[in-house]
Amino acid sequence: MSTANSQVTSMGGARLAAVDDVIAMGASALSVADAGTKEAFLDAWTRNLTEHARHLRAKSEELAAPVVLVHVDNCADIGSNLSWVRRPMLGGAPTDSLAGILAIGTAEVGAFIKPDRLQDTESITQAIEQAGLGGRLTLALMSTSQLIIWPHGLDGDMEPSQRDLSDAPVVMDLDALDRNLLQFYEKVARQSRTWWKDRDQRITVENPEATVQEDLWLFLLGAYSGRALVKCETVIGHGRADITVRPISQPMDASAVLELKTTRDVRTPKQGTVTPSAISLKENIEWARSGVQQTAAYRDDESFDGAYLCVYDFCAGNRQEIEDGIQEAAKAHNVRARRYWITASHKEHREDRYPFPSPNTEGSAPEAAE
Amino acid sequence: MSGATESPPLASAGMWKAWVLLCISEAHRMGMAPVATSQLHVILYLANTLADLFGVTRVRGRVLKRGAYPFFPDVQREIDRLAFSGVLKIEHVDFGAKNHLAAHYAVGPYGAQIFEQLLDRSPEAQRTARLLRELVCACFGRFLAARADIGSIDANYGDANVLEGEVVDFSEWSTENNNMKLARHLIDRLRALRPDAQRDGVRLYCDYLDKAMALI
Numbered sequence: 001m002s003t004a005n006s007q008v009t010s011m012g013g014a015r016l017a018a019v020d021d022v023i024a025m026g027a028s029a030l031s032v033a034d035a036g037t038k039e040a041f042l043d044a045w046t047r048n049l050t051e052h053a054r055h056l057r058a059k060s061e062e063l064a065a066p067v068v069l070v071h072v073d074n075c076a077d078i079g080s081n082l083s084w085v086r087r088p089m090l091g092g093a094p095t096d097s098l099a100g101i102l103a104i105g106t107a108e109v110g111a112f113i114k115p116d117r118l119q120d121t122e123s124i125t126q127a128i129e130q131a132g133l134g135g136r137l138t139l140a141l142m143s144t145s146q147l148i149i150w151p152h153g154l155d156g157d158m159e160p161s162q163r164d165l166s167d168a169p170v171v172m173d174l175d176a177l178d179r180n181l182l183q184f185y186e187k188v189a190r191q192s193r194t195w196w197k198d199r200d201q202r203i204t205v206e207n208p209e210a211t212v213q214e215d216l217w218l219f220l221l222g223a224y225s226g227r228a229l230v231k232c233e234t235v236i237g238h239g240r241a242d243i244t245v246r247p248i249s250q251p252m253d254a255s256a257v258l259e260l261k262t263t264r265d266v267r268t269p270k271q272g273t274v275t276p277s278a279i280s281l282k283e284n285i286e287w288a289r290s291g292v293q294q295t296a297a298y299r300d301d302e303s304f305d306g307a308y309l310c311v312y313d314f315c316a317g318n319r320q321e322i323e324d325g326i327q328e329a330a331k332a333h334n335v336r337a338r339r340y341w342i343t344a345s346h347k348e349h350r351e352d353r354y355p356f357p358s359p360n361t362e363g364s365a366p367e368a369a370e
Numbered sequence: 371m372s373g374a375t376e377s378p379p380l381a382s383a384g385m386w387k388a389w390v391l392l393c394i395s396e397a398h399r400m401g402m403a404p405v406a407t408s409q410l411h412v413i414l415y416l417a418n419t420l421a422d423l424f425g426v427t428r429v430r431g432r433v434l435k436r437g438a439y440p441f442f443p444d445v446q447r448e449i450d451r452l453a454f455s456g457v458l459k460i461e462h463v464d465f466g467a468k469n470h471l472a473a474h475y476a477v478g479p480y481g482a483q484i485f486e487q488l489l490d491r492s493p494e495a496q497r498t499a500r501l502l503r504e505l506v507c508a509c510f511g512r513f514l515a516a517r518a519d520i521g522s523i524d525a526n527y528g529d530a531n532v533l534e535g536e537v538v539d540f541s542e543w544s545t546e547n548n549n550m551k552l553a554r555h556l557i558d559r560l561r562a563l564r565p566d567a568q569r570d571g572v573r574l575y576c577d578y579l580d581k582a583m584a585l586i
Binding site for chain 2: 010011012013014015017018019021022023025026027028029030031034035036040073074075076077079086087088089091092105106107108109110111112229231234244246248302
């Protein structure tokens with residue numbers, strides 16, 4: 001008799017074999033978010049579509065046409081208005097024929113589908129536009145090896161992320177997580193338009209940490225769904241970790257806790273006021289450094305493999321002092337501290353990435369024109 | 371005495387109506403409505419057995435063990451009243467053997483507004499709606515779309531110590547809520563993955579039902 005069996009013999013009509021199955025399958029029934037939320041939808045449908053692609057690859061078949069899922073808060077009302085067809089079990093089995101389906105859904109299984117199957121991306125894009133769904137979380141299985149996710153819809157400002165679905169083994173270690181964080185920075189964060197309220201004055205949205213957290217969560221969900229549970233605001237000890245990543249079953253994969261901080265030059269004026277109050281460099285450094293203690297404590301409380309401090313730095317000038325401040329604190333506690341500078345304009349981005357050579361490094365000053 | 375803690379019949383009739391409307395509305399939102407009579411009774415039963423996970427006050431802690439799935443005859447009368455008054459609507463009816471009818475319910479013309487009012491005015495209704503949302507999502511995506519006969523494998527209802535025709539008692543004064551025991555056992559066994567005690571408690575129990583259904 002297994003350990004599980006021995007502990008549930010007093011549980012009425014429970015079938016012990018099924019109890020053992022649930023335990024053996026571990027995280028397959030666990031959710032990263034409440035039912036009906038877009039995070040739960042993204043996590044589940046990434047898995048559903050990945051499984052479907054794997055099923056086709058195993059049969060050496062190609063995906064005949066893209067499969068597109070769009071999240072809405074109430075698929076019944078919207079689906080009925082569009083005269084789409086209810087499919088309560090869509091996504092329930094990877095063997096279902098999905099090619100050409102454009103669907104809207106709310107839950108982890110089931111959706112309303114457009115009655116006619118669409119064969120190309122152009123007609124799908126057009127149908128999404130016509131249905132007014134351009135601003136909704138969208139997933140598209142483009143082939144048996146590629147899944148694309150638009151976290152804020154096809155019309156959203158956030159760049160889509162792509163997930164490679166090939167059968168090649170992938171190790172999800174801390175270096176891989178680092179690469180994902182960098183990818184998020186380059187694709188989403190560095191030139192974000194949605195995180196600013198007034199870019200010219202370097203005023204961020206009212207709660208920049210929550211905004212960054214939501215976008216990063218969606219990004220990591222798309223990247224890790226099926227391999228890891230990516231959760232937000234997990235209660236740990238006396239605090240709440242911003243984001244946690246826990247591998248589901250691969251022993252080589254690493255778990256991590258991420259603490260997010262934002263630094264900025266001014267506080268966003270509250271409604272009814274216009275004057276932003278300044279935040280000093282010292283205050284920003286102290287604030288960012290406080291994340292080191294939080295993430296190190298969460299890691300040790302829960303035995304995570306790695307602890308990250310991710311500072312999204314909205315301050316002007318790409319200040320080295322903030323970088324130095326967090327690195328010094330992080331080193332003492334074996335925390336991986338990463339600072340990601342957010343530019344306020346394309347010009348700022350270009351000047352930072354493609355600076356002109358300094359005259360001093362080029363030798364003598366240019367000759368005056370003759 | 372059980373009567374001291376149970377809601378009086380009139381009050382519980384109102385509670386049942388609220389639970390039924392919350393359940394059908396959540397199923398509707400997720401594209402799962404219409405909901406068959408058997409599915410509705412199973413969800414209502416499971417919600418009562420697992421209510422503690424969400425800090426929800428259960429409406430009833432007992433059910434008569436008769437038939438392949440838990441069924442509350444008095445609640446069925448309230449469901450029918452909701453349908454006749456336009457809060458719910460009957461989308462279609464299955465005609466079975468021996469003049470047995472099984473209705474499939476959806477949100478009626480007055481249902482959506484009452485549902486919104488319930489959520490706006492009552493934190494208890496919000497918690498109940500969350501519990502029912504998790505149950506609808508966890509059950510319909512799995513076993514309940516195909517079959518509702520959970521009786522023999524449900525930890526409470528399937529308990530061999532309770533004979534057909536006897537009452538299955540999982541109320542708060544009883545220590546015999548085996549569904550909760552099993553949900554907590556699963557949460558405990560998977561604690562390394564830090565399951566969310568509320569929603570994952572519901573999901574794990576429904577996952578158990580799904581796997582057990584495959585065995586029968």
